[in-house]
Amino acid sequence: MTGTSCDCKLDSGTEVGFFNGTCSGQIAAQPEVGFSGLCLQDGPVGVRATDFASVFPAGVNAASTFDRDLIRARGLAMGEEFRGKGANIALGPMMNPYRAIQGGRSWEGFGGDPYLAGEAAYETIKGLQTPGKGVQAVAKHFIANEQERNRTTISSNVNDRTLHEVYLAPFLRSIQADVASVMCSYNQINGSWGCQNSALLNGVLKTELGFQGFVMSDWQAHMSGVGGALAGLDMSMPGEILIGMTTSYWGYNLTESVRNGSVPESRVDDMATRILGAHYLLEQEEGFPETNYNTFDLLDPLTNSHVNVQADHYKLIRKIGSASIVLLKNDNEALPLKSSLRDIALIGNGACPPQKGPNGFTYGGGVDGHLSMGWGSGTGAFPYLVSPLEAIQQRARENATTVNWVCDNWDNDTIATVATGPQAALVFISSDSGEEIAVVDGNYGDRNNISAWINGDVMVEAVASLNENTIVIVNSVGPILMPWINHPNITAVVWAGLLGQEAGNSLTDVLYGDYNPSGRLPYTIAKNWDDYAVPYINFQTTLEPAHPQDDYTEELLVDYRWFHANNITALYPFGFGLSYTAFEYSDLEVVEAAVSKRHLVEEGLHKRANTTEVGSSVAEWLHETRWSVEFDVTNTGSVNGCDVPLMFVTFPEAAGEPPRVLRGFERINLDPGATTRVSLPLSIYSLSIWDVVSQRWVKPEGEFEIIIAKHADDTQLTATL
Numbered sequence: 001m002t003g004t005s006c007d008c009k010l011d012s013g014t015e016v017g018f019f020n021g022t023c024s025g026q027i028a029a030q031p032e033v034g035f036s037g038l039c040l041q042d043g044p045v046g047v048r049a050t051d052f053a054s055v056f057p058a059g060v061n062a063a064s065t066f067d068r069d070l071i072r073a074r075g076l077a078m079g080e081e082f083r084g085k086g087a088n089i090a091l092g093p094m095m096n097p098y099r100a101i102q103g104g105r106s107w108e109g110f111g112g113d114p115y116l117a118g119e120a121a122y123e124t125i126k127g128l129q130t131p132g133k134g135v136q137a138v139a140k141h142f143i144a145n146e147q148e149r150n151r152t153t154i155s156s157n158v159n160d161r162t163l164h165e166v167y168l169a170p171f172l173r174s175i176q177a178d179v180a181s182v183m184c185s186y187n188q189i190n191g192s193w194g195c196q197n198s199a200l201l202n203g204v205l206k207t208e209l210g211f212q213g214f215v216m217s218d219w220q221a222h223m224s225g226v227g228g229a230l231a232g233l234d235m236s237m238p239g240e241i242l243i244g245m246t247t248s249y250w251g252y253n254l255t256e257s258v259r260n261g262s263v264p265e266s267r268v269d270d271m272a273t274r275i276l277g278a279h280y281l282l283e284q285e286e287g288f289p290e291t292n293y294n295t296f297d298l299l300d301p302l303t304n305s306h307v308n309v310q311a312d313h314y315k316l317i318r319k320i321g322s323a324s325i326v327l328l329k330n331d332n333e334a335l336p337l338k339s340s341l342r343d344i345a346l347i348g349n350g351a352c353p354p355q356k357g358p359n360g361f362t363y364g365g366g367v368d369g370h371l372s373m374g375w376g377s378g379t380g381a382f383p384y385l386v387s388p389l390e391a392i393q394q395r396a397r398e399n400a401t402t403v404n405w406v407c408d409n410w411d412n413d414t415i416a417t418v419a420t421g422p423q424a425a426l427v428f429i430s431s432d433s434g435e436e437i438a439v440v441d442g443n444y445g446d447r448n449n450i451s452a453w454i455n456g457d458v459m460v461e462a463v464a465s466l467n468e469n470t471i472v473i474v475n476s477v478g479p480i481l482m483p484w485i486n487h488p489n490i491t492a493v494v495w496a497g498l499l500g501q502e503a504g505n506s507l508t509d510v511l512y513g514d515y516n517p518s519g520r521l522p523y524t525i526a527k528n529w530d531d532y533a534v535p536y537i538n539f540q541t542t543l544e545p546a547h548p549q550d551d552y553t554e555e556l557l558v559d560y561r562w563f564h565a566n567n568i569t570a571l572y573p574f575g576f577g578l579s580y581t582a583f584e585y586s587d588l589e590v591v592e593a594a595v596s597k598r599h600l601v602e603e604g605l606h607k608r609a610n611t612t613e614v615g616s617s618v619a620e621w622l623h624e625t626r627w628s629v630e631f632d633v634t635n636t637g638s639v640n641g642c643d644v645p646l647m648f649v650t651f652p653e654a655a656g657e658p659p660r661v662l663r664g665f666e667r668i669n670l671d672p673g674a675t676t677r678v679s680l681p682l683s684i685y686s687l688s689i690w691d692v693v694s695q696r697w698v699k700p701e702g703e704f705e706i707i708i709a710k711h712a713d714d715t716q717l718t719a720t721l
């Protein structure tokens, strides 16, 4: 599976080394056995570091739509673009949940709740791997890779129950979606490297979850030859031990390990079978486009044919962007903006086109204009970027609204002039983060603080002191503090996350009411930084100890669960989001579903078995619908809109679960006055805990409470089970 030399007779594939191919990672072709090789390319928002491809809204925005269809459509459109470029494997989705609130790459993933992250991972993979249209997907990074600082030395110390119930959840759903590959992470887990942790790779992933695809290492996360092979690693990326070196842990060395008996030949056959199995699963052996770009030299006429793969994906990107926007505050019906608006001010560089062009900061990070993704390998290459200034001006022209703006966050005089007088003043603030490959303003990937960047808070206060209709728009990688939130002149707050290339259009559609906001917060926004379960990353700056120890002491209490368990009131809870209309819920009923006899027998056998059977955690009986939670939703307002009812479950007290956990949601569209019946499934798995003694999912005895709510701190309807 690896090595830079080609004399590795036992290997079915050979990684060519980082700069020796044209993709982020590459497996050489082996024409003698009819294998055309593999091109692996980042990343989670589209085809990275190429040209004529789209940049989609970030993972965290996909999650904030709470819309399975849109998330799947996003995956499919991205899959089509990877395929069009001849990339066999898309290095995403990334699904590590928000834990430490400063975590630099959290924006690539799907928010703070394991169930939401699981649903988003499942749909993204199903979309990316659409037969005949898509490519192989990679669930990354396995596992407990929640901060950037010291990511290649740190040990994430997580107990077995927390690991299963929180961090494994999106990976379990990925395997249910038939994900081709899982990328093991840089960090150690409980003192053992992610890419040679046999308990997790052979044990949890390949046995409990029955994963039949292949495990690839993160770039240079491969730590040893024999150790990695025996622990369950199947592909070494990018091939060399350190980027630029010519030696590999595998390649010739793997051949040697088999010859000298350290690694059984069957293990190498297993690696090859898994890699080729994924290749066949996606039917890539015939008719798959040739790789037609060079990620390291886009101007090389020999290797880049500039294939345009964007199709009409911009329409979907615009729609997902709008669907992902969360309306946090809306007093005096400040929004939607009226077409009769006489004049409007746009304040802050977040309104304006980035000064270095749309791709000036993709690798290095930073903000000098509208922010629509973070930095690092999770970025894409913008074909264009519609800023709010451009989109709002277009709209203003139709309405004969006068527009004024200031793009310099430090120019206090102009800000004061522009803010004074207009009927609405829109202030744009942002907060950035990314991968530790770049340090921006002293931020090592992770955020040094969770406040708005570049004078943001000062700017908001200044505008609010001058304009009684101040509307704040936030483009951020994660939660920020909003010390000004209760200022009476701040009439509205729009949480826009990271919208991708159609940012200005998506936002304008929501601001003017062409798109009724329905996004929901995928994490909690706290009043104070210290309110979070893990307010700070592990920030060791010294070389001692060589392996910083990061204990996951909050255990199951991630995100809203911590706030509930500790009676801390959030500023805006997980799941929160306003609409231009209103919804009411009624008539809750829990209906038992029919169960096949076979599944009841399997359930019984599972309970009695005293070994972990392969795939036992994804067994059908465990995940099939056993109860339907049904209720009516009515649009009681005056315009059409989408609602997202959430289903939380409170476990019997003895189970030791958090006060409530998310177990279902559905996004529905309703005309004014219309009612629909929503039905949310519950399985044995949804009501189980990971029992560390018996090493299986166990549904605790006792009464469960089912809660239908608008957000994590809300209760609309309840039932017991």
Ligand code: BGC
Binding pocket: 024, 042, 043, 091, 140, 218, 219, 377
């Ligand atoms: C990142 C991965 C990425 C890989 C290849 C690593 O630094 O952690 O997410 O896929 O580089 O670019």
